[in-house]
Amino acid sequence: MQPEFALQAADPVLRERVVECLCELLPAVLAREVSGLSADTRLLDALGMTSTAALELLLRLEERLELEVSVEDLGQEHLATVGSLADYVAANLLDEE
Amino acid sequence: MTALVSVGSFLPAKQVPIEERAARLGLTPMQAKVFRRYHKQSEVRVDPEGGLADLLRGALADLDGLRGNEQRVRYVLHARSFPVVTPYPLDPLRDLCLEYGLGHALRFAVGQHACASGLLSIDAAGRLLAADGDPEALALVLAGEKTFTAETRLSAETAFFGEGAGACLVRTGGDRDKVLAYAVDLRGELGTEVAQLGPDYQSEYTGSLAETIRAAVRRAGLRMDQIGLILPHSVNTIAWQRVCRRLDFPLDRVVLDNVAGSGHVFCADHFINYRTALTRGLLRPGERYVMAAAGASAGGAFAAMVFEH
Numbered sequence: 001m002q003p004e005f006a007l008q009a010a011d012p013v014l015r016e017r018v019v020e021c022l023c024e025l026l027p028a029v030l031a032r033e034v035s036g037l038s039a040d041t042r043l044l045d046a047l048g049m050t051s052t053a054a055l056e057l058l059l060r061l062e063e064r065l066e067l068e069v070s071v072e073d074l075g076q077e078h079l080a081t082v083g084s085l086a087d088y089v090a091a092n093l094l095d096e097e
Numbered sequence: 098m099t100a101l102v103s104v105g106s107f108l109p110a111k112q113v114p115i116e117e118r119a120a121r122l123g124l125t126p127m128q129a130k131v132f133r134r135y136h137k138q139s140e141v142r143v144d145p146e147g148g149l150a151d152l153l154r155g156a157l158a159d160l161d162g163l164r165g166n167e168q169r170v171r172y173v174l175h176a177r178s179f180p181v182v183t184p185y186p187l188d189p190l191r192d193l194c195l196e197y198g199l200g201h202a203l204r205f206a207v208g209q210h211a212c213a214s215g216l217l218s219i220d221a222a223g224r225l226l227a228a229d230g231d232p233e234a235l236a237l238v239l240a241g242e243k244t245f246t247a248e249t250r251l252s253a254e255t256a257f258f259g260e261g262a263g264a265c266l267v268r269t270g271g272d273r274d275k276v277l278a279y280a281v282d283l284r285g286e287l288g289t290e291v292a293q294l295g296p297d298y299q300s301e302y303t304g305s306l307a308e309t310i311r312a313a314v315r316r317a318g319l320r321m322d323q324i325g326l327i328l329p330h331s332v333n334t335i336a337w338q339r340v341c342r343r344l345d346f347p348l349d350r351v352v353l354d355n356v357a358g359s360g361h362v363f364c365a366d367h368f369i370n371y372r373t374a375l376t377r378g379l380l381r382p383g384e385r386y387v388m389a390a391a392g393a394s395a396g397g398a399f400a401a402m403v404f405e406h
Binding site for chain 2: 055075
């Protein structure tokens with residue numbers, strides 16, 4: 001019933017690409033202009049992001065980068081910052097097969 | 098010991114894609130896609146021509162054991178997520194009781210635990226019957242609400258609601274679906290001013306529901322690995338993935354069959370999922386299983402009830 005997913009070591013190049021992409025996508029998800037975004041930007045505290053908005057961010061990321069992420073283990077702790085979400089994404093890619 | 102004599106359920110035939118509901122509720126196509134992709138919700142059930150009585154009547158039609166035993170029914174409880182479910186002065190519960198020969202029974206609504214009020218109703222019914230001391234007396238628990246306002250159609254962070262109903266006959270004693278334990282965690286501090294789920298409720302949901310299930314199982318003198326099945330509230334799939342991970346319980350033993358095509362049916366989900374489990378042959382004699390539900394309105398309510406089939 002559960003999807004097969006490949007647990008892989010986080011690829012630093014991919015992680016950086018994910019951070020960059022998340023920063024690009026955040027204004028559309030939040031429906032407002034946001035400046036100075038970086039890996040250290042706090043999603044919940046500073047941007048007031050909800051868990052559903054975080055899922056929308058992931059969905060847009062999946063479509064932009066043409067990858068698929070397992071959200072089964074996604075917890076509040078992964079939504080702390082752009083960087084922690086990127087770490088989660090890089091470590092929880094679904095097997096393309 | 099409280100036991101269920103029989104369980105009935107009803108889902109209207111009409112299914113509406115969530116995108117149709119989302120557009121009317123002001124969600125963007127991308128927000129709707131989140132529900133389809135991650136929450137695994139695709140459609141909700143609706144009965145556009147029917148009222149609340151029609152939903153409850155559907156569950157009663159599926160309930161064995163009521164006909165011929167009407168005079169044994171002492172209480173009729175309507176489990177509700179919302180305090181007001183019909184416009185004043187309509188009283189479909191009274192009308193149904195008269196229609197089904199239950200006019201003599203004491204009837205009342207049970208709420209305040211949001212979507213966990215169905216389990217509270219079973220517990221309340223069992224306690225009332227035990228206090229009466231008549232082993233032949235029965236209580237009828239009904240659950241089901243119409244999705245006729247915006248807040249009854251969508252919980253923004255978790256689920257689209259669908260229409261449906263459940264019913265069960267409760268007695269003290271008996272050897273069918275015995276209640277072994279009940280646990281509820283009421284978290285007033287998680288309430289919000291509006292009847293939507295606040296961020297605190299969201300962050301506490303997984304841990305609180307998992308711990309409540311564990312508490313009920315412990316109270317029943319069992320371990321989680323002795324539980325064969327969880328009959329959940331069908332809120333969405335991702336929430337149960339997280340609860341299962343916290344419990345170290347296999348997701349494929351949670352009956353999530355109705356999430357995709359029916360939506361979250363208020364207090365009735367666990368009755369609907371009971372019938373699904375029976376149909377699929379998942380409930381064997383002696384099987385221990387858990388009904389679990391959670392919800393928020395004036396606070397968070399997390400509830401779990403352990404049964405032996």
